[in-house]
Amino acid sequence: MTEPVTQSGFDYLIVGAGFAGSVLAERLASTLNARVLIVDKRPHIGGNAYDCYDDAGILIHPYGPHIFHTNSKDVFDYLSKFTRWRPYQHRVLASVDGQELPIPINLDTVNRLYGLNLTSFQVEEFFASVAEKVEQVRTSEDVVVSKVGRDLYNKFFRGYTRKQWGLDPSELDASVTARVPTRTNRDDRYFADTYQAMPLHGYTRMFENMLAHPNIKVMLGTDYREIMDFIPYRHMIYTGPVDAFFDYKYGKLPYRSLEFVHETHPVEQFQAVGTVNYPNDYAYTRISEFKHITGQTHQHTSVVYELPQAEGDPYYPVPRPENAELYKRYEAEAQALTGVTFVGRLATYRYYNMDQVVAQALTTFGKLRARHESAATE
Ligand code: FAD
Numbered sequence: 001m002t003e004p005v006t007q008s009g010f011d012y013l014i015v016g017a018g019f020a021g022s023v024l025a026e027r028l029a030s031t032l033n034a035r036v037l038i039v040d041k042r043p044h045i046g047g048n049a050y051d052c053y054d055d056a057g058i059l060i061h062p063y064g065p066h067i068f069h070t071n072s073k074d075v076f077d078y079l080s081k082f083t084r085w086r087p088y089q090h091r092v093l094a095s096v097d098g099q100e101l102p103i104p105i106n107l108d109t110v111n112r113l114y115g116l117n118l119t120s121f122q123v124e125e126f127f128a129s130v131a132e133k134v135e136q137v138r139t140s141e142d143v144v145v146s147k148v149g150r151d152l153y154n155k156f157f158r159g160y161t162r163k164q165w166g167l168d169p170s171e172l173d174a175s176v177t178a179r180v181p182t183r184t185n186r187d188d189r190y191f192a193d194t195y196q197a198m199p200l201h202g203y204t205r206m207f208e209n210m211l212a213h214p215n216i217k218v219m220l221g222t223d224y225r226e227i228m229d230f231i232p233y234r235h236m237i238y239t240g241p242v243d244a245f246f247d248y249k250y251g252k253l254p255y256r257s258l259e260f261v262h263e264t265h266p267v268e269q270f271q272a273v274g275t276v277n278y279p280n281d282y283a284y285t286r287i288s289e290f291k292h293i294t295g296q297t298h299q300h301t302s303v304v305y306e307l308p309q310a311e312g313d314p315y316y317p318v319p320r321p322e323n324a325e326l327y328k329r330y331e332a333e334a335q336a337l338t339g340v341t342f343v344g345r346l347a348t349y350r351y352y353n354m355d356q357v358v359a360q361a362l363t364t365f366g367k368l369r370a371r372h373e374s375a376a377t378e
């Protein structure tokens with residue numbers, strides 16, 4: 001095993017114990033024998049993927065439903081070192097015109113919405129007949145109207161997106177609504193990835209296993225700014241919001257926030273599937289019921305409502321051209337700093353899923369290791 005890089009203090013100060021920070025802590029400690037201090041201002045590890053048991057004894061996700069899915073064997077194999085899995089395929093219904101219909105839009109969505117009996121082949125012709133011609137698909141409106149036309153766009157996407165982002169789909173990059181495909185078959189799974197599963201004993205247990213290495217010290221309930229001047233370290237890995245790191249010197253980068261309203265009901269099941277979306281009614285976008293997602297059996301059930309808001313904890317980068325421009329200025333500053341590495345959804349201002357953050361962290365580790373090895377041979 002390689003010798004630690006420094007003789008005293010820490011080799012790495014990692015800010016944030018979510019996926020980005022925890023993957024890097026684990027890799028650096030277990031393969032380079034580096035001494036790592038990971039600090040989070042929240043009172044728990046796991047970042048937004050943290051899960052815990054509520055007062056009723058039901059496993060919930062305090063920061064909204066987190067469903068693991070990936071096409072990357074590397075990412076799945078890596079996380080499998082720290083957890084066993086429960087196979088789970090997420091299904092979502094959208095409440096539209098008094099019915100609960102499959103989303104992503106598929107053959108059944110169209111048939112049930114319009115009272116038709118089309119085949120897969122016919123629904124393809126239907127989409128072609130209602131699709132609007134768009135010269136260049138740039139926005140989140142373009143993506144949808146160019147595939148399924150104005151009526152389905154208005155019923156399933158326009159209201160939801162305006163609520164979720166506080167912006168019209170025409171003001172958001174195509175990549176946002178492009179996350180949701182359109183299908184001509186009856187596949188009603190929300191995701192189509194090769195690997196779809198939940199950590200068998202929850203995310204927090206998986207994070208505990210990742211951080212269990214003796215070289216990793218975890219400090220919770222602490223903002224890194226409170227300790228960075230007192231604790232010696234060689235290199236910082238920062239996974240918080242990038243604009244906050246630079247004291248908002250170029251202005252605030254918009255991050256969309258949510259209020260989570262959790263409820264427990266004295267019934268076994270609250271709704272038919274893991275998530276029901278409400279594109280056109282109510283202030284909330286969706287209700288998720290955890291027992292569908294975790295597989296837990298319990299006489300009662302817990303759900304979470306998501307209410308979008310501009311202020312509050314930063315959860316989503318907002319993909320649109322002016323924000324990308326502003327981020328570039330912060331990114332240039334970040335790249336110029338040799339003592340700090342920025343990684344994760346908030347620090348690189350990317351609308352990443354969990355698996356993408358893990359992949360980004362593993363790639364970042366590869367670069368840090370190369371640097372470490374070249375330093376060791378000098
Ligand atoms: P985070 O998990 O945000 O971790 C960053 C950590 O840094 C936080 O814990 C924060 O407290 C800490 N921090 C920030 N500033 C400081 C500071 N100054 N000092 C100390 N600590 C600090 N992805 C999926 O793949 N599937 C899903 O179903 C899914 N659902 C989601 C639902 C919601 C509502 C949200 C918001 C996200 C969802 N995601 C989902 C995305 C997923 O949450 C992220 O991809 C992932 O958690 C990002 O990990 P991260 O480490 O980059 O950031």
Ligand code: UDP
Pocket residue numbers: 094103156157158160161164176177178179180277279
């Ligand atoms: N979306 C929508 N209607 C839906 C589901 C999604 O308009 O029923 C749009 C909306 O803009 C949303 C985006 O597609 O923010 C991405 O949806 P996803 O479910 O991937 O969002 P996340 O789980 O990341 O919040």
